[in-house]
Amino acid sequence: MDAWRSDPTLAMCAALVDGAELSSFVGGPFDVRAVVAGIRPEAKAGFLLDEVPWEHFPQGHRVKEAVHLLHTGGSPAGTGAGIVGGMCANDMRAAAVLAVPFLIRIAADTRHPHRANALAEASAPARARYFGIASRDELLLHRANTPYDDHYDNYGVEVTGYPAGWSVAAARTAITADTALLQPLLDDPEPAIRIDAAYALATAADHEHAVRAAFRTRLAVEPDPVVRAALVLATAETTRAHPHPPTSTWIREQWQDRTQAPEVRLAAAIGWLCLTDQPAPDDLHATVDHLATDERAHAMEALPWMAFAGGSRETGLRRCIRKLLHPKQPDPADCDDPWCPRH
Known part of the structure; x- marks a missing residue:
């Protein structure tokens, strides 16, 4: 001592x-x-x-x-x-x-x-x-x-x-x-770089909304559905720190839009739930239940938000759905095996 x-x-x-x-x-x-x-x-x-x-x-x-x-x-x-x-x-x-x-x-x-x-x-x-x-x-x-x-x-x-x-x-x-150094990485040829750039920029102070605008600009041309999901989650995170009702409305429109990729709709549903205290509507429950397949949950582990949210027996997407939509459900029993599969 x-x-x-x-x-x-x-x-x-x-x-x-x-x-x-x-x-x-x-x-x-x-x-x-x-x-x-x-x-x-x-x-x-x-x-x-x-x-x-x-x-x-x-x-x-x-x-x-x-x-x-x-x-x-x-x-x-x-x-x-x-x-x-x-x-x-x-x-x-x-x-x-x-x-x-x-x-x-x-x-x-x-x-x-x-x-x-x-x-x-x-x-x-x-x-x-x-x-x-x-x-x-x-x-x-x-x-x-x-x-x-x-x-x-x-x-x-x-x-x-x-x-x-x-x-x-x-x-x-x-x-x-250093947002001026990070924003160009949203256009990097590597999808993983684009995802991690969005994850980092989501923590920046954004009083002038330049970072949020950069997410929307990239989203307009982004071809990868998982990267698009990252941009939606990043937009939701920066909007939570700097509330902007029109953006919250836009995020709700994304999970309701059947033309969007399923990964984007799932990310938007999660983001919107974190931006409002409104009860989850029936159509959101239906959307998530339909789109949240095991295959998609594993694909979305490429998103650091999901990777860090998960548990020893759950993918991040599954854990988010359970915590956000069914908060009274108990956590699954932890697994001591580090190679325990996440479901």
């Missing part, structure tokens, strides 16, 4: 445990929101990693090394982007947030061999508690807090004691600052 309290990477967390006021750290060297906002554009572009105070945040040295290895072409498995995703899965986002601007630049480099891995991890710190989350109240939810909003209680604290809301806000600030 004494070693933990004296660890400089946990200084703020230890002080909070000892009764210090969180407000006393706002804007300081242990406020990851301030640190991210203060990274110079030249440092981001030049990967000047030594300018970033990784040492102020738990496991920061590991994240710095991961970014370095990924940038220089090191293996992304375990030593690169996987470190960032793994830390977020373990509810340790503060240091992972510092990697976001650099991951975005790797993803934007069309010549980089690990750009897809970098992009897939870039938005992980921008969402808290999203593994297995599929309820109407929480799916597609990220709170549009201002950068220095101290009301982080809705997110609680990370396993280290660091305020999780600060990490999420910092990650969203980093993504918002």
